[in-house]
Amino acid sequence: MGTTQLETVPEPKYWHLKTVLSNALDSEFAVGEILPNERDLAARFGVARATLRQALEQLELEGRLQRRRGVGTTVAPPRMGVAVGDSRQVWPGAVADPWQTLGSTSGDVPAAVVRLLAPATGEAVYTVRRALTTDGQPxxxxxxxxxxxxxxxxxxxENAATAPGGATALPAGGAARARSVLRELHRLELDGQERTVExxxxxADDARALDRLPGAPVLVVTTRYLSAGRTAAVSVATYRADTCRLTFGDAAPDLLAS
Amino acid sequence: MGTTQLETVPEPKYWHLKTVLSNALDSEFAVGEILPNERDLAARFGVARATLRQALEQLELEGRLQRRRGVGTTVAPPRMGVAVGDSRQVWPGAVADPWQTLGSTSGDVPAAVVRLLAPATGEAVYTVRRALTTDGQPxxxxxxxxxxxxxxxxxxxENAATAPGGATALPAGGAARARSVLRELHRLELDGQERTVExxxxxADDARALDRLPGAPVLVVTTRYLSAGRTAAVSVATYRADTCRLTFGDAAPDLLAS
DNA sequence: CAGTGGTCTAGACCACGCT
DNA sequence: GCGTGGTCTAGACCACTGA
Known part of the structure; x- marks a missing residue:
């Protein structure tokens, strides 16, 4: 009886707006081009700025836009492919590893990492900081x-005091010290590695390194390096989710470029 | 001379709020427990509801909270590990494949997929829909x-009309038809596969399948199946980013559970 | 300095899930 | 019907960038 509800799922404004903008980006804008500012865009579409921003946030999340405070909103280039795991498994810092070793930090070891390392009680842990940049972009x-x-x-x-109940971080040092940690690590045989992506x-610190605001979405890749049946090292790498696409397997990253 | 700026990077309220809530979740709440509603929480912390929501959104993004309209906000269980690629590479739908074959849809083939398939001009394409659920959760x-x-x-x-300039989707069918596509696919030899995660x-359709709202964050895994030097199939799988963590390699998913 | 995006407010109404 | 989270508004001020 009642009137059959004809096509009335009132699509949220910001969702519709996102679609409109997305199409406009495809057809009317070139990569790197600057969009009108948010206040103008909101007025043009007849919505509040907060609503427009909701649409822009979505597009930025999808890597279509890039927004920078004090500058403006620009059309982002397609995401770059970043090789994360290829067939040959190697230690971090091996030859031809594009990562740059920065130094060793003295922060705490997160509980999740301690769980993976399962170190002897109170065993100290070296923490090496590294960064990956492509074309000057973090x-x-x-x-x-x-x-x-x-x-x-x-x-x-330098032996750190062994704290009861958890791994202790070793004192910080320069890039030279970090490299020596990697060099020593390479003496072990790498039996395998396991990865998770989430x-x-x-x-705050990652945001600074990645030239983003705190809270920016990142892809967290946790890698566990196995040697002689034990976890020899754990890497936690955070990738900018807006600008890159992780590639696995033997694919040349360009093959899957959009 | 000038007053040394003492510790004044005015941390945004929502960021501080997120930290406070995060600690509270660790210490004072159990998985599944319901939080006070947003209006009460906002009042309790002396902020506007929008500000509180910004903090909750972050926590939901990190998989700490689960919010459902008409119900409330609950403490989310730790993310579940979902095996995406293990050492032995197999066709989708092989034995012991936990995915459920739903049927074949008749949607368009996205331009990005056409690029990967590089089909003969106008070659038709079967589209199989599948779903993965764990413990009844999509x-x-x-x-x-x-x-x-x-x-x-x-x-x-049934030969679909070959449209010029692109791949044509074949007509829809039931799960039986979809399974026959998979069965035929298994006759090919699988040479390798390449994956990207972004x-x-x-x-809208994925959101419905995943029991989320449109625009919810997802991890998109694109897999290219190679056979005889050609792309035999392409899979685009969208995983709920809030509830799962993708695992690669030979790790038992539980080993990396938090 | 002017202009940009980022944060925040105090309201309002809507869509949904339950009971 | 009622309470929840989801959407939306119209403002305000702040932090940052670059001329």
Whole structure:
């Protein structure tokens, strides 16, 4: 009886707006072009600025737009492919590794990492900071956790106090020290590696390294390096979710470029 | 001279709020517990509801909370690990494949997929819809694109009109038809597969399948199946970014559970 | 300095899930 | 019907960038 509800799922304004803008981006804008500012755009579409921003946020999340405070909103280039795992499994910092070793930090070791490392009680952990950039653009920031047991040659001089109940971070050092950690790590045989990928939001330090605001969406890649039946190292890498696409397998990244 | 700016990076309210809530979730709430409603929470923290919502959105993005319209906000369980690629590479729909084959749809073939398939001009494409659920919860929705050339035995009865300049979708069918497409596909030898992972937002149909609102964050996994030097099929799978963590490699998903 | 995006407010109404 | 989260408004001020 009642009137058959004819096509009335009132699509949210911001959703419709996003579609309209998306089409406009495809047909009327070139990569790098600057859009009108938010107040003008909102007025043009007859919506409040908050509503327009909801649409822009979606488009930025999808990598279609790039917004920068004090500058404006520009049309983003297609996401770049970033090789994360290829067939040959190697230690971080091996030859031809595009990551840049920055140094070793002295932060806490997150509980989740401690769980993966399953270190001997109170065993110290080296923390190496690395960064990945492409064409001058920051792409990813990584923290590599190496328990002292994986690099026995380094335990000579500076022994950190062993805290009960958890891994202790070793004192910070320069890039030279970080590289020596990697060098020692390479003496081990790499038996395999396991990875997980999940969505996260950038912490304050990652945000700075990635040239984004805190809370920006990132893809968190956690890698567990296995050697002799034990976890020799754990890497937590955060990739800018807006600008890059992770590639796995033997694909040349360009093959899947859009 | 000038007063050294002492610790004044005015942290946004929503960011601070997120931290406070996050700690509260760790210490004072159990998984599944319902939080006070947004209006009460906002009043309790002395902020506008919109500001509180910004903090809740972040926490939901990180998989800490689950919000459902008409119901409330609950504490989410830890993300579940979902195996995406293991060492042995197999066709979709092989034995022990946990995906459920739903049927074949008749939608358009996205331009990005056409580029990967590189089909003969106007070659028709089968589209198979599948879904993955764990413990009754929808986890992922997949569209598998199979060019007619990959399953020659099926081209007998219904030939779609070949449109110029692009791949044509074949008419829809039931789960039985979809399964026959998979069966035929298995006759090919799988030479390898390439994957990409990127952040996306759920389209209307995916949102329905995943029991989320349109625009919800999803992890889009694009897989290219290679056989005899050619792309035999392309799968585009969208995973709920809030509830799952993709696992690669030989890891048992539980090993990396948080 | 002017102009941009980022944050925040205090309201209003709507769509949905339950009971 | 009632309470929930989802959408939307019209303003205000702030933080940052670049001329």
């Amino acid at each position: 792409v990813a920031a990584e923290l590599l956790y190496v328990p002292a047991g994986s690099v026995p040659e380094l335990t000579g001089d 969505l996260g939001s950038a912490r | 986890v992922a929705a997949e569209l598998l694109y199979v060019p007619a050339g990959s399953v020659p035995e099926l081209t007998g009865d 952040l996306g937002s759920a389209r």
